[in-house]
Amino acid sequence: MERGILVRWNDEKGFGFIQPEDSKGKDVFIHITVLKHMARKPQVGDSILYRTEIQNDGKVKAIKASIEGVAVLASTSKNPRRNANPPSRSLSNTLLPLLLILGIGIFGFKKYTEFNAPPVLTNADIEQMPLYETSQAQFRCEAGKTHCSHMSSCDEATYYINHCPNTQMDGDGDGIPCERQWCSKSLF
Structure with missing residues (x-):
């Protein structure tokens, strides 16, 4: 993993830029979706551990990241498996609710990915971002x-x-x- 400092952050749009520790490369784009598991939102000046990926347009973005020194939220605990359907139920009685749940799940996943898709940045967006934001x-x-x-x-x-x-x-x-x-x- 690489390390860098979060030098710009736009809380409203949910993205910012990391300055790599070696300072030789360009700043790395980071989106809030790669930090959803953290106990708090990122702040300018945070030390970020991250892995990068080069996008089709040649720009570098963080794909896995964590804020150094900030707790990671625990995932929901898994319930032990139980046999919810007794063997006497027919296949149609079991299949219909499963298909309904699957359809709702697919719809919800599509809406979730649309909502959390990284924004398309223009030069005007980047120029409007201050180098270091103070609260x-x-x-x-x-x-x-x-x-x-x-x-x-x-x-x-x-x-x-x-x-x-x-x-x-x-x-x-x-x-x-x-x-x-x-x-x-x-x-x-």
Whole structure:
């Protein structure tokens, strides 16, 4: 198995890209369906163990993957076999329900594969994806938090300057908050 870091993830569309550990190859496409057995959804920065496959168009995608350090969900337990049909039942009484169940199963499987089919990516989709997404849900505007000394990171300061009123963290007006404490100009 190969190892890499999840560098982009679109939770709404259920796909992202892994940067291989050796950094020599191109980023590897990964779809949520190969991670359905994991205890949580993937997040940018996760270490991913994966196997790849080259698609017909020459692009590389992950076909088996797991998030390193995240629990794998247990599959449903198998029930012991029981003889549900006594020998006295006729073949037609047994065959009809089996055919009905088979038909429903095939229909459900087709709908499942249609729903979980990987999306077709366009260049516009990829260009709209940020390189590293940060979860802004972790921050919220709080009364009295207006200065750099109230912040705990550059991400928090950036969130506050963009979303909260009366902040006083961008003295030179260049759009970079807390340059002396949290955000250095070399990062921007």
